[in-house]
Amino acid sequence: MTPVVIVDNVQITYVDAGGRRFVAVDGVSFDVREGEKFVIIGPSGCGKTTLLRAIAGFVAPSRGTVLVGNVPVREPGPDRAVVFQDFDQLFPWRTVLDNVVYALAVTGRARGRAAVERARDFLRLVGIEAAADKYPHQLSGGMKQRAAIARALAIEPKILLMDEPFGALDAITRTQLQHELNRIWRETGVTIILVTHSIQEAAYLGHRVLVMSTNPGRVQAIVRTDHVEDMDGEAFAEATRRLRHLLGGEAEGQPVPAAEITRKEVGEAQ
Amino acid sequence: MRGELELARPRAVPAPGVLRSPWVRRALILAALIAAWQVYVTVAQVKPLLFPSPTAVGEALVRDLTSLSIPRSTVTTLQFLVIGTLVGAALGLLLAAFSITSPIGHELLSILTSIFNPLPGVAILPLAMIWFGLTPTAIIFVVAYATVWPIAISTDMGFRTVSPTLQMVARTLGLKGFRLVADVLLPAALPHLLSGLKVAWAFGWRTVVAAELVFGVAGAQGGLGWYINTARYFLETPRVFAGLVIISLLGIAVEYAFRLVEFRTIERWGMKKTG
Ligand SMILES: Nc1ncnc2c1ncn2[C@@H]1O[C@H](COP(=O)(O)OP(=O)(O)OP(=O)(O)O)[C@@H](O)[C@H]1O
Ligand SMILES: [Mg+2]
Numbered sequence: 016m017t018p019v020v021i022v023d024n025v026q027i028t029y030v031d032a033g034g035r036r037f038v039a040v041d042g043v044s045f046d047v048r049e050g051e052k053f054v055i056i057g058p059s060g061c062g063k064t065t066l067l068r069a070i071a072g073f074v075a076p077s078r079g080t081v082l083v084g085n086v087p088v089r090e091p092g093p094d095r096a097v098v099f100q101d102f103d104q105l106f107p108w109r110t111v112l113d114n115v116v117y118a119l120a121v122t123g124r125a126r127g128r129a130a131v132e133r134a135r136d137f138l139r140l141v142g143i144e145a146a147a148d149k150y151p152h153q154l155s156g157g158m159k160q161r162a163a164i165a166r167a168l169a170i171e172p173k174i175l176l177m178d179e180p181f182g183a184l185d186a187i188t189r190t191q192l193q194h195e196l197n198r199i200w201r202e203t204g205v206t207i208i209l210v211t212h213s214i215q216e217a218a219y220l221g222h223r224v225l226v227m228s229t230n231p232g233r234v235q236a237i238v239r240t241d242h243v244e245d246m247d248g249e250a251f252a253e254a255t256r257r258l259r260h261l262l263g264g265e266a267e268g269q270p271v272p273a274a275e276i277t278r279k280e281v282g283e284a285q
Numbered sequence: 286m287r288g289e290l291e292l293a294r295p296r297a298v299p300a301p302g303v304l305r306s307p308w309v310r311r312a313l314i315l316a317a318l319i320a321a322w323q324v325y326v327t328v329a330q331v332k333p334l335l336f337p338s339p340t341a342v343g344e345a346l347v348r349d350l351t352s353l354s355i356p357r358s359t360v361t362t363l364q365f366l367v368i369g370t371l372v373g374a375a376l377g378l379l380l381a382a383f384s385i386t387s388p389i390g391h392e393l394l395s396i397l398t399s400i401f402n403p404l405p406g407v408a409i410l411p412l413a414m415i416w417f418g419l420t421p422t423a424i425i426f427v428v429a430y431a432t433v434w435p436i437a438i439s440t441d442m443g444f445r446t447v448s449p450t451l452q453m454v455a456r457t458l459g460l461k462g463f464r465l466v467a468d469v470l471l472p473a474a475l476p477h478l479l480s481g482l483k484v485a486w487a488f489g490w491r492t493v494v495a496a497e498l499v500f501g502v503a504g505a506q507g508g509l510g511w512y513i514n515t516a517r518y519f520l521e522t523p524r525v526f527a528g529l530v531i532i533s534l535l536g537i538a539v540e541y542a543f544r545l546v547e548f549r550t551i552e553r554w555g556m557k558k559t560g
Pocket of ligand 2: 063064065178
């Protein structure tokens with residue numbers, strides 16, 4: 016069976032206003048299979064978001080190809096739903112339910128009563144049906160992320176792209192949502208590409224983890240973590256150790272604890 | 286806990302029952318101001334021709350309200366104002382939409398606003414009179430002119446400051462062109478749009494009154510500016526004041542209407558800009 020996503024020898028270059036070119040990622044190749052939970056991890060600035068944007072269709076590679084469902088990515092589309100780290104990804108002028116209903120209607124997935132039914136199903140799936148009639152500003156950060164996941168899943172994308180979706184959450188909510196995401200994946204079987212800074216998150220959630228090195232961003236290793244069942248067993252400990260060593264062996268030689276990077280990111284986002 | 290609460294309580298003597306309502310307090314302050322005015326006029330023996338007493342102004346108000354001359358003039362002025370503002374808003378939105386969807390539109394808007402924004406609406410009035418004569422069209426033209434720039438500028442600013450995340454979400458949902466503008470950019474820009482409308486309304490209001498002062502009657506019935514100017518001509522100072530009172534009251538009403546709209550929309554959605 017051919018993979019859903021094929022990233023083949025991709026280079027992505029940003030050109031700034033002065034015309035200077037900056038190669039963010041180079042020579043990156045990997046593929047993602049249907050129904051897989053694929054995690055991308057790496058130090059800050061290594062190009063994780065950039066890669067995800069290329070799959071989503073927001074940036075075009077300057078070399079190489081990105082195929083989704085065997086078709087080159089040209090522009091963003093509802094077959095690749097994205098969940099972002101920021102809490103402002105819901106439409107503030109629509110209730111939680113309307114956010115999902117609108118996404119269904121505008122993508123032609125469902126209309127009218129059917130759309131409302133379906134939206135409620137997905138709100139139930141992520142556990143916020145009680146907040147259906149609230150406006151986004153009335154929700155906690157964790158609830159906003161749940162709503163965003165519901166909206167992304169409701170339009171039945173081929174792939175769910177997630178860019179540090181739990182990065183701005185407190186540790187307790189974060190752990191809770193990691194478990195929930197695993198459950199949601201079991202119930203829907205959706206293909207997930209998840210970008211994270213957290214070694215624990217990668218080891219726990221991922222089937223495979225792509226470890227990136229920086230300057231420019233390249234593939235350092237792809238680690239299998241699909242045997243990790245929970246966060247307590249030896250498999251989890253072994254996987255996190257492995258990932259930590261890979262990330263610690265960076266050119267700068269500075270092993271950066273994942274938790275610390277995460278905290279820095281949260282500070283920046285505020 | 287309890288002790289802290291006691292300490293935090295304001296020192297002022299608690300107001301008795303009715304005074305708690307801000308509306309009652311405001312009405313009382315207003316009454317006091319009017320009373321002071323009345324006392325000043327009677328004690329200082331000012332010439333009524335220069336500075337009439339509030340009672341004289343009140344009488345003129347009642348007389349012209351019942352004779353329908355004030356209501357007619359008000360309707361005329363509001364008509365010019367609303368039509369002009371609607372035309373200005375429509376053009377402003379179009380310009381802003383063009384500006385956000387194409388680089389040429391962006392340049393066009395920035396050139397147009399730098400040329401015309403410093404030119405006040407009244408300054409265009411002579412030109413409007415040459416083009417359209419002494420017709421309602423001339424007044425509507427200057428009002429539209431006065432309102433289009435603040436609306437275009439603030440809407441464009443609103444469009445440009447829409448969160449990049451929200452824009453990416455919109456593009457993921459496949460939104461483009463008109464749909465993108467109407468469904469995402471416009472509501473997201475609503476706080477800016479509303480403050481632009483407020484500025485536009487204030488500009489339009491000044492412009493329409495000034496234009497009527499210069500203009501006299503355009504069409505069947507003169508507006509409030511004309512009403513005031515006619516009263517001045519016949520030295521009926523209380524009626525001049527009556528006209529000013531009406532203009533002030535309308536301004537307050539419009540302000541209130543804006544607050545209501547804000548409360549129902551951007552405040553309810555948590556989008557109101559703080560500070
Ligand atoms: N729009 C842009 N224009 C120019 N350079 C950019 C742009 N976006 C990102 N970059 C650069 O590309 C590199 C990769 O950025 P990217 O955001 O993909 O990193 P990241 O791995 O997601 O980092 P983080 O973990 O901090 O989110 C960085 O050096 C960044 O400065
Ligand atoms: Mg990133």
